[in-house]
Amino acid sequence: MLGVKNLNAYYGRSHILQGVDLEIRDGEIVSLLGRNGVGRSTMCKAVMGLVKPHGTVKYKGENIAGLPSHAIAHKGIGYVPEDRWIFPSLTVLQNLQLGQKDLKKQSRWSLEDIYQLFPILEERSKLRAGLLSGGEQQMLTMCRTLMGDPDLIMIDEPTEGLAPKIVELVKNLISEIAKRGVSVLLVEQKLTIALKIANRLYVMGHGKIVFEGTPQEFQKNASVRKEWLEV
Numbered sequence: 001m002l003g004v005k006n007l008n009a010y011y012g013r014s015h016i017l018q019g020v021d022l023e024i025r026d027g028e029i030v031s032l033l034g035r036n037g038v039g040r041s042t043m044c045k046a047v048m049g050l051v052k053p054h055g056t057v058k059y060k061g062e063n064i065a066g067l068p069s070h071a072i073a074h075k076g077i078g079y080v081p082e083d084r085w086i087f088p089s090l091t092v093l094q095n096l097q098l099g100q101k102d103l104k105k106q107s108r109w110s111l112e113d114i115y116q117l118f119p120i121l122e123e124r125s126k127l128r129a130g131l132l133s134g135g136e137q138q139m140l141t142m143c144r145t146l147m148g149d150p151d152l153i154m155i156d157e158p159t160e161g162l163a164p165k166i167v168e169l170v171k172n173l174i175s176e177i178a179k180r181g182v183s184v185l186l187v188e189q190k191l192t193i194a195l196k197i198a199n200r201l202y203v204m205g206h207g208k209i210v211f212e213g214t215p216q217e218f219q220k221n222a223s224v225r226k227e228w229l230e231v
Contacts, residue, residue: 001026001152001183002047002077007055009039009046016042018207019055024152029174029184031194033229034204040187041082043204044154048072048079059152074101078150082157082187084141088130092121095129095140099147107149108180114143117173135166142173153177154185159193171197191229195219203228 002024009017016039024030032040046053049069057065064072073079087095096114100107115122118139124132129140138158145153155174159167171193178184178197188194194201195215203211203218205228211221218224 001028001060002185003056003058004043004047005056005058007043007046007053007057009042009051009053011042011051016207017046020204020207020209022202022209024183024185027178027181027183028199029178029186029197031186031188031198031201032204033188033191033194033201035229036189038204039207040204041156044079044081044156044185044187047154048077073148073150076149076151078145078148078153080142080145080153080155080158082160084134084137086129086132086137086140086144088128090129091126092129092132092140093125095144096121096125096147099144101148105149107147108182109143109146109149111147114146117176118143118169135162138162138166138170139173142170146177150182152183152185154187156187157189158186159188159190167193 004020004022007017007020020043034040042051045051047057049067049072053065055065056063059075059077064075096111120136121139121143132140142158158170174184174186175197186198198215200214201218202209203224210228211224
């Protein structure tokens, strides 16, 4: 589905991504772990074309590195950023409708699906999105991306700052996304979630991948956890 090879990215003279290799297979949930500031969000932005990528980014066999973000989105990659890019002056319903790309195509996700998963969004469908709580805005951002029917979705820190009840809802949604055949790249700091739902894990440190393996292999590797994740 997605193959990243020798990916480098820069902010000015700062070399953020330093030769990252990463793979996501069809229908797989992959978690990308690491401390803040190691380049995880930059990796997503480089794939999405929001940061200039240097290297190879193959999606369904095609090198998409250097394409504009809207072209990458139309090829089937969805992106849920950490800072919840909602349109605060538009209603919840209008935000969801903006996520749709092709009205003629049968989508995996309908408004009815979204409302069934998160009834609060239906209850507040006519409310301006800027009036939602942080957790509700996170739900809205994820669901708006799903309305575009991506085959791969990158989700950056979806549970950051959320109440435990909302965290559980987000976790269940990510599992449901994968059940519908969508590949998931999950950038997450909460190990409990990553270990429960991921098929494979990557750990990033100083702009490089320092570990790749299954949740079971990760749990056995105390040295990786201590050096690259623990505070």
